[in-house]
Amino acid sequence: MTTSANGTGYSEFTVPGSPSVMVACDLDRTIIYSANSMALQCSDSSAPALVVAEVYEGVPLSFMTRAAWDVLERLVREAIFVPVTTRTVQQFRRVNIPGRDKGFAVTTNGAVLLHDGVQDPEWTDLIQDSVQANCAPLHEVQDYVLGATKPSAILRGRVAEDIFVYCIVNRDELSADYLEDASGWCQERGWTISLQGRKLYFVPSPVTKEAALAEIRRRHPVDMLVAAGDSRLDAGILQLADLAIRPAHGELNNSTFHLPNLRVTSSSGIVAGEEILQFAASRIPVWREAVVS
Template sequence: MSDAIAAVDLDRTLIFSAASAGVPVEGLRCVEHLDDRPLSYMSPVTVDLLDELDEQALVVPVTTRTVAQYRRVRFPGRPRPFAVAANGGEILVDGAPDPLWRKQIDAAVSGSLPVATVYERIVADADPVWLRAARVADDLFCYAVIDPATAPDDLVERWRVWAEADGWNVSRQGRKVYVMPDAVTKWAAVAEIAARTGVPADRVVAAGDGALDRPVLERAHRAIRPRHGELEELSWHHPTLSVSSASGVAASEEIVATLLTWTDDRDGNP
């Protein structure tokens, strides 16, 4: 097992839709299909760099996707012994959700507002004019798919009023507004994987683009985000954070190349 972990967000960090790639998809590698339709792509350069990164670090995909949504992604290269789904609510070990971790998560959120109640509040406050869908994800959190052009400008702030009082947080990524229990974070799951594999804290590096990536970007020894996405819109920075010079799919190439440099164990420090 490697002595370093590279925790990498998926959507708009490592993989991209045709709309977010910033380049024609004809030159990209399709890594996800939905109902036989191509959905997500990776740069061939990123694929090659990721193969190199696998040689010197334990690469852990870290995503807010549900387990089922994560399983749609067909990563090139070797199998992933660990992955994080549902924003940290699930740790996958050799592709299967770990029941012990989920038991810990369920206990941690037991004192928060029940997810069914959160869903009811979202639906009650929504308007069919701008709400496209509302979902409960893996019985852990909720998200609403909205039309940004017609949704209220203060939607996130409005939902935060009741959510934060009951142990939940609200963030928006593009067309999705997430309502997440405070106890469910990507960092908690990454820290658990580090503990299980014996990787020290100063050998954990990370990459991500959204507000839900902030805990892992803040707590990793070093982190990088792309020059696009929610954190770019917020102009978010941190003392140990780097920002790519590129945006779109080109940013993924720069991000994985940077993680390669940081996990090079010749000097023993990322």
């Protein structure tokens, strides 16, 4: 018998005509990690091998474990892999991972759909029309967040692609009262807020990752949707999925977010990203056939 690459004595391949699987993954703090968010809980000598997943101005910025990278390469070959991120298109294109420009990707928290790296104008127009009809204008929210009454805990802010506002904050100084007041103010105007690490997002309600992902599944029906994410902005894609997984860290973990179809990783930090991708890969139907030499 010929021994395969996995050492089992069997070759593995996806069953022709087997159920199709779509894997939708948030990026930051789900499958890619900055140096500050890795949260490695091991000695330096036993740390996992890492691969650079993002470079900014010549400096490595985000990473995956080598094992996670290898699993992602398999997912791109054997499933439909969809990156789903709050990053702008420009920020997303800095992320150099397998499958980045293959098939669909969701950026700008769902305001932009990319197909093979090209923006879908039909989806952009649909989102813009919905925001204009249902939400307070961007400049009103920008003035509220970054104007004269801006709390000192908000260090700086930026408008992302004329869609939403995000701020870098001092978490230690950002009060619960401010977050509660801001949430109520936004809700009355058709906006939502989400705090992720040191970033505070103000996003129009129609701009969601789940709406964009549902559109992709409508255009490309699959038998199973697997989704992963760590923040409140990812909750919708986890609810949309047939199977979901989140890391044991982040905004959803802090609120003990749970669903009947949801698994929580046993690890946290960058190692959880590896566990998430392995979970997704385990959903791909495989037929093992003995190979006789």
